[in-house]
Amino acid sequence: MPSAGRLGGAAVLRLLLAAQAVAAFEPVTTTLVVGGALSLLTGYLYKNPPCRFSECCLVERPFDAEALKQDLEKKLFGQHLASEVILKALTGFKNNKNPKKALTLSLHGWTGTGKNFVSQIVAQSLHPKGLKSNFVHLFIPTLHFPHENQISLYQDQLQKWIRGNVSACASSVFIFDEMDKLHPGVIDAIKPFLDYYEQVDGVSYRKAIFIFLSNAGGDLITKAALDYWRAGKKREDLQLKDLEAMLSVGVFNNKHSGLWHSGLIHKNLIDYFVPFLPLEYRHVKMCVRAEMQARGSAVDEDVVSRVANEMTFSPKDEKVYSDKGCKTVQSRLDFH
Template identity: 60%
Template structure:
């Protein structure tokens, strides 16, 4: 080989490596879903999330199907419903981490909190405008963006409809495709329906694991559409079927609160002391007043209650 062709070969190899490296770097940073493994998400869910057989199953199937589908026709839209402290934020964080390992810190995962980002009713038109620009800007940077809207039930009626075009089946909007993004809505709306259903199952002596999505999904969607305080009141997101799944988070029972206390102790590297677990779990308030089946705050204050005893 001539020295000149050796040099050319070396240079092209070098640029190839750089090109490949840069390509991988950018692809991994934005399209990190390639790192997604449904078995890893399932393992995470099964070891960390208690009492939510339905939410875990629906989310795992929906997300895996969506990420594996290279021809998705619309973004994935999931609406999580349930009482406080039942795991809606926690599940979103775990899901986020399984797609982008830096989780909520990833530049491709965006969270809105209604009371923080959209507090004033008279600024609703401004918020709509900002929301659209912001979503467009982020999806332009990375198609596989994840948007989490917390406290949807505290959003002013009509605001959520600003994002309707992005959830629809348009191939391109102003040159941008939204088909690979994921939208997650979290709210307490419909928690009355879910609690009532879970209580009926309990009263009839059936296990909560027998509750099916079909027992509750239609009720959740109707109630979200009809209630003015749901954030989805008369929303075109619902009447045009742009939400793919309404996911119920069941109220947590005493046994689940105990699991949360154990998990919290383990996470803080304490030996699990069953007496302490029982003591902290009994400290929580349970409802309904007579039956005392479900924890009023789910597992939400477990961590601070534990601080008191440790």
Template identity: 50%
Template sequence: MSTRCFLLLLWAVSAQADFFHFDSISNVSTYYFNYIYCNIWEGECQPNQDDATQQVPTRDIWAGFPQDYMSLLHQWYCSLGQCCESGDCRITNNITGLARDLQTKLHGQHLAESVVLKAIQGFINNPESNKPLTLSFHGWSGTGKNFVARIIADNLYRDGVKSECVRLFIAPFHFPHARLVDTYKGQLREAIRDMVLRCPQTLFIFDEAEKLHPGLIDAIKPFMDHYDNVDGVSYRRAIFLFLSNIGGATINDVALDFWHSGQNREDIGMEDLEHRLRAETMESQGGFAQSELMSGHLIDFFVPFLPLEYRHIKLCARDAYAARGLETDEATLDEVAKAMLVRRKQRDGPGGGVPSQKARHQGRSRIRRQSSVTQPAETGSVTGSVAALLHLPGLNPVKTKG
């Protein structure tokens, strides 16, 4: 049903209603046209509701209309993407889906899985939160920080990372020059304000946060603080994610300690990491660590991403093949995992991206021999790393499904 037909329908119903005078039909049609234009197309409109001739009808003009027609009209309106139970069709807040995706798609990150789910679920279920949710993801590149950020976006928003409620900032790309930090401050504050005005539950992702200028983070610190509003705008429903490599050495040291002592990595708890991770973050160089965001204790959760083991890389390879509708075998998965280890060694050298002195002296030969604690190649998510390797010679799938 076109908009023109819809307006004709409004006219017809108005004309048949015995409580309308003929000379008021024009006013009713004008009101509803303005209402549709403002709320469906969100055009620049200012319906004059102070004008008594354009008030909303005080009686239900749909009262005598058959329910079947009302149902069709409702379906047409909802097909425009403006009608849903949540009140904002851009937001889905699918906590069940988030839990499922973290459990089935994220490998080797039991701490991140638990902390992220707890944090997001608690925030979504508490509409009276006194501050925005601020999470800080820590770990070496390739451990899944960007991957988890994408999972969050996919389950909280209808259009995932493409949603107009999601905004990604990459520090060296969006804010490359320290001399322009004052300009960046104004641009960033304006961008955050505009986003929240359009979508109160906006997800802001700051990648490579350790490269942000401290003044830049301090400029947006009020948006993450315990304020009812900032210049008339409330930011309490916004979500801020900061992704950085800070703390990677500490996380690796703890993982190696557990491995050398014969304990399972799944036994690593937040109590083993949180204090040391906070300390390393506070002591590290860079804008993120030196900002008021850290000194003001505005980070709600520090989320550690552990170094991946060989078995986890194989699981990521399996998922990458499955996502393309391909089947594979153990031999091919082994080849992919080995190829990723070669890429890692070419980048990081014999130390393999495990920077601690303890790891170099105690575990180097054993790590090489058994490929136990390993770090994948230089991408934001392991699945992305594996996907890039699927086209290497000799890494062919067994067969195509279907």
């Protein structure tokens, strides 16, 4: 086998791409291939930029908390709680050189309130390519785990996939969308990876990040926000302590949640239950303005009002919160 010092750039590129290809399709084999490639390339990579040829995870990137803060402030509307919790959780976790467990966030709220949007922002703050990164993995229950009679198979596949990818990149990010559509029991397969173990079968998962997105608990969050509104209080006065305990219990007991009676909740392995508040009329207008700006268009307040006015709001008599959040803003703006 040639020494690392004798490797040419083309050879290094081929090895890195081969390792990436295996990581993408055969998680079980990833450890062997990447392990061999790393031992061969160590000397070379000390003398050359490690990410010169392809995306890599050999050197940890400095975490830019200020950039994440600005992204959340500019792009996420009406979610003071979510912004604060996510920023603090990620900053603390990334600044800890020896975390005791993987960071696990569970985002809850009505559709269109920004959960998916935030997961994209977080992914890009951790890996420059965001959701397109080889080290960010998105799972959709209706696509990846559709059959209730194959839960054991899904659990086995999920463990192998996570093990292989964390072996390749310790700071891998795993996003589970639509947790309310996941068959109960599937997610418990990853419990060992979220626990306080130094290693599991020779692999450390302590620098990985797991994010769950769910509509479950949205009704509880909306009720709490509505009670605040009816009492004449500002939504910005709501704090995490007002919602988190209620949210975790509600999700645990919700039969339509992938976390129903989950060991992840029972063993307190989810670090934060992050509530996304229902959006008001003013927030919908913010979304419309942001979408117009993103398209390079001048903001036309008449159009902004027309789009916002076409949304449906609840409760029926008070019409405080948008039923779909900002979910349909893009399509309605297309129409106008």
